Structure formats: structure tokens, C-alpha cells
Amino acid sequence: MVTDAAQIDAARILVASNRGPVSYTLTEDGGLDARRGGGGVVSGLSAIGSDEQSLWVCAALGEGDREAVRRGVGEPGVRMLDIDPAVHADAYNGIANSVLWFLHHLLYQTPLEPAFDQEFRRQWDAYRAYNRAFADALAESAAEGAAVLIQDYHLALAPGMLRERRPDLRIGHFSHTPWAPPDYFRLLPDDIAEELLRGMLGADRLGFLTQRWADAFTACATQVVGGTGSTVTGVYGLGADAGFLRERAHRPDVGERLAELREAVGPDRRTIVRVDRTELSKNIVRGLLAYRTLLATRPEWRERVVHIALAYPSRQDLAVYREYTAEVSRLAAEINEEYGTPGWTPVLIHVKDDFARSLAAYRMADVALVNPIRDGMNLVAKEVPVVSDEGCALVLSREAGAYAELGDHAITVNPYDVTATADALHRALAMPPAERAERTKHLAAAATALPPRRWFLDQLDALRD
Template sequence: MPGKADVVVVANRLPVDISVDAKGKLSWDRAPGGLVTALAPVMRARKGAWVGWSGKPDLDVDAFDADGMHLVPVELSATEVEDYYEGFSNGTLWPLYHDVIVNPEFHRAWWNAYDAVNRRFAEAAANAAAKGATVWVHDYQLQLVPALLRKLRPDVTIGWFNHIPFPPVEIFSQLPWRERVLDGLLGADLLGFQRSWDAENFLRSVRRLTSEKVRGSRVTVEARSKLPARETKVGVYPISIDTQSFQELAASEEVGKRALEIRAELGNPDVLLLGVDRLDYTKGIRHRLKIFGELLRDGLVKAPEVCMVQVASPSRERVEQYKTLRDEVEVTVGRINGDYSALGRAPVHYLHQTFPMEEMAALYRAADVMLVTSLRDGMNLVAKEFVAAQVDLDGVLVLSEFTGAADDLPQALVMNPHDIEGAKRVVMRAIEMPKAEKRRRMRALRRRVARDDVAAWADRFFDDLAAAKKEHRD
């Protein structure tokens, strides 16, 4: 029997963190993360349903309303969290889709859990969706859901969006279950990617690994399992942030005051460099530290006149590669500080913590140069948050060319984090940039981020899904 929601979002996580006390009383807090930041305002406006995991294993919770949305929890056992999420999603797909920065692992038990969990998500979405509803599935954890959902509910219109890169066919082909993944994705009416490279990589994989016909940005999917032949459209939809809200937060008197306090606590340096990331091997944190360490070694900058704050929020701490990364980063920070600190004044301030948005906005405002050195990144919303926070127009954004944001923010200084010498030159250019050029570049970046905000991103995707629905009816 169809549900009541005309719009359903399906994502690995719910947009809230759920807690249940000893008496069985449920409470929730807004969850951190780019997807929640991006979609929560959109879903509240559309009064939709959100299907996702609670974030806690073996927590069985009925659907409930929170934060202006109808939330439909999907239960995962501890074993499924280990195999589907930590295993296949983050031990197989994540490194594979990020250019094999670390080696992916291929385990049949992980795949079986991924398949089973995707079926459960598809069933939950099918039960939540009203007749003829629009369902928007998100990210690499749920690549099988579109085809599974289409079999259950051929009446709904299905979109899927990939928040991370999609790899070249030569890398994607390593996946033993590559045809199943492609078949799962081709169950959607519209597939969205962050960059044109990602869309092209997907289309090349379809050409090379399936019998489906590709013409331009459309794939003709043959009839199967009592479903008629149809088309899947592939598009590019670079994601953004809730720009107005973040600008208002950054411009507040409290945040401005806190930004001055941060600089004072750091000894009022001439130049403050800032890095903000999840502690993940894709973010290029080690490369960033190497760049800064060599600038100090070469005498191009001096501590404490120039210092760096590196925020590295905890991430996937049970996964071995992440434990190793944390150890390597902390050893590197200690070495730089040991070599170049003045008494009581460290050149690198390393914070392995998660901060509220007010503190992040203050850090962005306090910084002179934002360093985004990702080795591979779908978009990187931190870059856009930094731009939105620059109400005084005096910050400089340095971006890795391997981020989606590099396509989206052309007035940033772009560098290759693997080219240490070249990256050092770019960072020095940012440090020495004349004030007039800073303001000109940042003014253009802020116009871009204000125009192409999260609402525009979602509206464009929903508009194209509506067009797909109309084509389906015609």
C-alpha cells in the first residue's frame, strides 16, 4: 500500500542523531555532515519523508516527525554496520572511488551485507512513497536502491546523486560486482554527479561493461522483469551550502568577536593558515603539513609570525587506515612544532575535534588563507563555507584541482597537492597577495556561492526529475 509522502529522500543516515533513555523515551539532535546541511532546509520546505539509518546499531525505532521532516529509521545490526558500512561502503567503495589512494578490499561477505541492506532501504522507501511520488536516493552506500525500488514501485520517479567522485572505468572495473552496481544505478530516471568528469566516467563504464546503449547523456535501458524499456538521464549538479544562513551567522557580532579572540589566543600572527577536514586520507592533510613544513624549513615563512590551525574532525575511527592516518598526522605535527616553535608559540595548532558551526564560522573569519589540499573530493563544502564567511573580503582560498569546488570556484588559487614545489609557490602567492586582488577575487567567489546555493542545487535536480516524470507519462 502506498505511503503518504510525495517526496522521499533516501540516504545512509537520518538527518538527526537519535537517543533513547532508560525509560524508552526518544530524543534527537541535528546531525552534522554535508548532506544534512545541504538537504535539511530543502526537505523542510517540501515537507518530505527522509529514510535512513539512525546511526546506532540494533536500534529499532518507529517513524517519527522531527526538525520539520517525517523520519523513517532503517534498523541495522552491529554485524551489518561492520560489513555494509565500515566494510563494503568504506573499505571497498570509498578507496576505489577515490583513485585507490589506499587499496580497496573485496570480500563477498561485505558485498552480501551491502546487497541486503540496500534491499531494506528500497523497501522502506517503497512503503513511505505516495503513488507517483518522487524519490531521491543519495550516495555510494545505496547504489542498488534505484533498481530495487523500481521493481517494487514502478510508478515512482527515481533520482540518485553521488556526493563523491565516480572513478574511471579502468579503476571501476576492479570491482567484482561492477555489473550489479551499474544495473542498480540504471534503475533511476536521473543520475546526478558533482563534476563532468564523474558523469563521463560513469557513461564510459556503462558503454564498456554493459549492453545498454549510450547516446550523449542518456542511457537506453532495455526492458526487463516486466518493466518496459526506458531512458536514464545523466547530469552534473555541483552541490552547495545554505549560503544565506551561513553568511548571516558569520556576520554576527558574536562570531566577529570570537574571530578576534582566536587570533589573540594564537598570538596575533601576521598570517593565519587554516585547514578544516574530516580526518580522512583523501583530504591531503599530510601533503598540507609537508607544504607548510617545507615553507618553514626554506625560510619562506617564519613562526610565530605565520601559523597554521588544522581542524581534523574524528572519522571512521574503527577503520584501520584511519587509525594509521591519525598517528602519521600527529607525528608530523609534533615534528614541525619541535623544529620550529618559539617558546609558547607553536606553528601548527592541531585540533582533533568537532566544533559547532559558530566556532567554525569564527575560525573561517579569523583565517587569512584557507588550504584545501584534497587528493580527490566530490565537491568540498568547507571551501564554500569559507567563502560565505568572508564578510570582510580579506581571505584567500587555495584549492586542490582534484576537488569539485575547483570547477565551481574559478577565482580561487588552484594547485596540485602532489606537486609540493608548485603548491608552495601557490601558498606563498596567497600569503603575499595584494589586498585589492584579495577583495576582487573574494567578491566574485561570494557572488558565485550566493547564486548557486543549496536551494538552487536542489531545485535544479528536482526540476529535472519532474521533467523526467513528464517524459515518462508522455
């Protein structure tokens, strides 16, 4: 981590995101333990030549991160911002995850929510302050004419703020979520909707995961502020990192998890696999309801199939997410109670995050269930066909961004239709091996068309051009 502005004022390529590539935890003896993250942006930055000076600006997310900032501990190429924890909480949980996330995923229960009151306005002030901190740091850290790639809905105001400070910069913003259609977007107060769009339009280029989300943004901008002006939109469908996944999926720890899962499933049984965080948009509850419907209406599958549900808790500091996670576990237990036998557990559910177990589940999947209500992309849909040992049938929601690339070779479902999803699971389980292998081949090819490094570099090249 770099803390001296004199050391960082020549950065030619800058990335800004809420979460950075490294995080710190305090150890019992008062030390700091560093843990590196992954993802497309991390892979992308690693593709930049060493002669290009790059800087990642991110927020300190916990006490370990904040202590690292205070001690000046870190690594070159990362600048961590110690934003006031109360400001960060209001911006991150109050606005980004409780307003913008719900807005773009169409998740509001509109008879009751949203209600944009004075508390919302107070939290929006914090969101402004949070974005301002990033804009200030980027302006201070960038060389003349540098390229800046700002990430996601957490930092929607930062492009406009940065443009005011540094008109010389080439500024890009990428949205990793869907974008709400105009009628839904205009649930926001009129002044906030305009402020949000003008913040985004401070960028030279805006990137989206699918043309559908890019078109939705353009429609919102046209209705609210009269158009996108000189800002150009582009589509970059982030793909799976095939080389990394295939290598990682055959390491010993994955082999151990694979043996454990196979023993738990039992011999000669099919598997339906899902791997998700318990985010409200992932639709895990309806997926379990569809599986229960399959067992009720297609008794021939009883004791012949197991649903492996890896449902890793997400955003547990928000009550609605805690309640949803509890409902997932409750429903899985109910299905096991209703249909389980001494030698067969219909649902194997794991709630502890374990990447090796996820890869093991990918490898043994006969069917992959990816049925989000709405999803910017959904990389699980792309990763399972790449890793699957014997090929898998993909049951895919038409509301996942990945549908645009994978839909021709998947079994498509309306995520709200539990009965149709149960029928799709039956069709997938009964699919002949040759058809399943052929579909998997096409799915894997489409899933890896734009791997993370190329995804990042394409955006950087477009911004520089």
C-alpha cells in the same frame, strides 16, 4: 518518525539516505535525546511546500536510534529503518566505506589492495540486503507516481531494486562523491561492477556534482554494460548557504572562538586555515608537509604566520583512519617542535569537532588551504570566501570538484606536489590586499550560485519533468 505504513503510503516526495535528519542518544535516565542535523538535503526538503507530503527514509545508526524505533519515538516525515547492526556494519564499513569510497577516490595501494575474496562476497551480500531494506521501505511508502531521491554510494543498488518493485515511480539518485574512471572502476570484479551500474541505471535521472564525475560514470556504463539506456545524467554543483553561514558566523559563540583563536595566533600574524575531517582523501598530511616546506625555504614567514588546522576525526572505527588521524597530530607536533619559539606556535591544531570554531577560523583566514587528493565537491572551499571578514586567498587542489567552479579565482595546486603547494602558500600570503579582495568577491559569487534549497529543488523539478 513514522512507523505505521498506513500513515505513510501517500508520500509524494521521498528521500533515502544512510544518515537521516535526526539522531537519538540514550540519556543516563533511560530517556532519548534527539539531535537534528543539517546539510543540503535537509535544507532542500524544508523548501517544499507544506501541501506536499514528504518522507525521509534513513537507517538507525546507533543504539539510541534503534531504541527510538523500538519505542515508536520520532517525528512526522521520517522513517528510520532498524536494519540488523551486523548487516549495517558489513554494508556501511565493509563495502561502502572500505570499497566504494576507496574506489571512487582512487585511494587503493594497488600492490596490496584490493583483494576481492570470499569475505568481500559475504559483505557484498550484506550491502545487497541493506539496499533491499531501503527499496522495500520506499516501495511501501510511496504514493502512485511519487518522486524518490536516493542519496549516495551507500545506496547504489537501491534504484534498480526499487524500479523492480514500483515501475510507476520517478526515481533519482545523487552521488556526493567523485566517480572512478573506467580503468580504476574495473578493479571491481566484473559481475559486481555490472551489478552496481545496473543498480544505478534503475534511476530515471542520476545527479553528479561536476561534469567530470558524470562523464566518468557514463564512460564506465558504456564500457561495462553498453551505455546508460534511458537514464539521464545531470550536474548539480551544490553551493554554500550564504544567508545561513553569514548569520551563524556572527553569533556570540563564534565571537568567543574568534577571540580565543586571535589570542593564540598573536598580533600581526597571517593565518593559513584548513577545516577538514581526517578522511584519507583530504590530504592533510601533505598540507602540513607543504607548510613545513614553506617555513624551511621561506624563513621570512617564520613567526609571521600560523597554520590553523582543524582536523576533526572521521570513521575512527576503521584502523586506517585512526592511523591517519594520529599521523596528522604527530606531524603537527613535529613542526611545532622544530620551528616553534616561546612566543609563536606554528601550527594550531584542534581535533574536537566544533562548528563555531570552524566558522571563527573561516572569518580570520588570510589563506584557505583546500588540497584534497580527490573530492566530490568540498564545501569548505566554497564556505570560507563567503564568511571571511577581510577576504582570503584560496589555495585549491585541481582534484576537488569545486575546482570546476572556483579554479579561475584560486591558486591551483597538484595535491601530490608538496613543493609547489609551499610555493602557492607563499604566493597566497604575499598577495596584495586589493587582489585578494577581488578574488574573494568572485569566489563567493561562484560558491553561492546553487544554494542547497535550489540544488534540491532543481533535481526534484528535473525528475518530475
